[in-house]
Amino acid sequence: MEDQFLHDMRRAPPPEFAARLRARLHAQRPAHHERWRTPVARWLAAAAAVAAVGFAFTFPDVRAGAAAFLDLFRVVNFAGVRFDPQRLAGLKAGGVDLPSLLGDVEPLAQPGAPVSYADPVEAGRAASIDVRLPAWVPPGWTLAETVVAAEHSVRVTANAAKLQAVLDTLALNDVRLPEGLDGQVATVTLPPVVGMTYRSGDVALHLFEARSAEVSFPAGFDLPALAHAALRILGLDRDEAYRMAYSIDWRSTLIVPVPADAASFRPANVAGADGLLIERARGGSVLLWSAGGRMYALSGPLGADGLLEMAQSLQ
């Protein structure tokens, strides 16, 4: 090649220079938190939002009296629901505030910035869980960082008028909200999350572990009726929404909305536990599963087989 002599003059940066500059850049940013804020905060927000969707399916059809027992939702299973992003874009453009679609949201405990820990055991101690680590990771991948995000908790007060307005906007005339919905209060709690980053060169995958999210709400609800409304809002057709609403255990199933144009999903078995594998259209996958009262999420640029093998090796 005529120009090979020009290529041949390239040289790797001296390692001591690269390390020194990296250290200087790290010193100029807020430790590891900035880099972590995005994935952890996203996962937290997503988990809380998803839990809130779970909560949506738990409103009562009659207002619970003062003596009513509190019912409780805990994550045991995951179920994917495909939704049309354009539909939510239309709602947003129409002035609908998506995070408070179901009611008025009041933060009770804010997680703040995640905190780095020297190792997973220490992180697990901080999060009050026994962290499980993969016995198998793909060759070349090593644990690079462990953080803990504190508990996140919100109170949601149902606003039936707001929800009915959304139904009207979407012309969902077949949906009837349960009576007595307005003013019902639920509390959504996401316990501390331990996040671990594994690296192989320039790429990273993330493993999250937490005790199950919980939603407490007044007992005696017609859960399927409200589930039907929520599924219709997400864009499921009438029959599919009805079939799903009346076939799912809404006290233990976490609904995971998946944008139809961004990802596909399928059930996955992780060491005997039912999980959900989401494969992004633009690469990378997310595996969600629950076992022993814990929720797990594994996300990264591995194929489905790699993610599943790593997930199944947790011990």
Place this chain on the structure above:
Amino acid sequence: MAIDGEISERLPWASGPAELDWDAAYAELLPRVYNYFRYRVGNEAAAEDLASRTFEKAWTQRARYRRDLAALSTWVFSIARNVAVDHLRAQRPHLSLEAADAMAAADTPHDDVSRASDLERLAALLKHLPAREQELVALKYGAEATNRAIAALTGLSESNVGTILHRVVQQLRSVW
């Protein structure tokens, strides 16, 4: 698209894999930026200094940074080019053509020495070319940028970039 951002904020699995990972970007871009400066200024120590300045500027201006890595690469190299311009403006040529010829004739038995020497020879030869040609060589062979990426950075057409580089390589080859 707004909805994409909206969904990505709430649903991590909806977002692509190109979210900012500064460490990954650093690992990928440092060798390219470092070599861009080596080819542009012909001096290892200056290349380290200029690469440091580039990354420090990129970090302090990170709020302007866009998401995907390709855009990041373009953005970082636009900073690098400005750093190079500032540096070169403050410099004066310090090696004559005669000196370059003398270096070209030198016999260097060890690879490392030879490589360092070659870089200085190249720098000396490039100094007699227009700044645009010098820049294209540094981007092509130092930064390992494609002709398309160089075109996007410099405002030249892709075919023009190829034509200029071909001509420059011929020139350099003839005196190497």
